[in-house]
Amino acid sequence: MPELPDLLHVLTQLRERIRGRVVAQERVREPIILRCTVAGNLSLLLGRRLEEITRHAHSLVFRFDGLDLAVNPMLAGRFRFATPGERDEAALAFAIGFHAPTADGARPDPQAACDLELRYLDDKKMGKAYLTAPGDWHALPGTEAGGVDILSREFTPERLISLLKHRGDQVRAFLIDKRALDSLGNAYADEVLFEAGLNPKTPCRRLSRDDALRLHAAIDNVMRTAIDEVARRNQPIDVKVRDFLKVRLREICPRCGAKIRKAGVRGLDAYFCPHCQPATRPGFVDWTKTAR
């Protein structure tokens, strides 16, 4: 799944480069990815202008005049800009080609060449794209996760505390639950817990008020810093910038020099520093007793 900072960077780039353009071509290479809730296929988009692109949970919705295309990239889906004629990638699922923008915003001549392609690539073929009537994607998986937007004003410390109160699971499982928070993935859940000094296996109900306040500040700080950093690097939209992360996929803690550990939390690997994020209940493996 793309993480929020990646998705917001993609969204900015898509808006800059293809918003307002008219579809000139389309190709579907992996029909398994594309689901149509209207009769037809991507050719229905030909001649339509792309009015806007918006994010809804971990999906992007492309609003063409009269039809919407909602894309949920799942685990491995990614977008890429290409020039028409460029060789197809092995992972190419579908492509939408756009006419060059006209100076006065008028509709381009249908015979005019397409000069830019938006490609959707998916190595795992797990992503899903839905072509729907306007607004008809609201009930589709991955578009209405229901969690509180962690970048919004609604995400206050008190809101987080009240969410945590009702949870019987471990804090890392809570952080990546899209029904609770919109949204953190594996990478930023690790970063947030490191920043807050919390062990990933801490049960939510064992968190003190201070812990929760620290967690809230960490979510806010880590995510805003990451969004700025990803935007500043301004890499192509198929590149995930992750080299500035502190614990995820790291070996040595940048704060104390201890060896970073990996632990399974609900079948997913969590990276953490055993010294900076000590376990809080008996029964945990005490990593602090192992060699640095």
Ligand SMILES: [Zn+2]
């Ligand atoms: Zn450490």
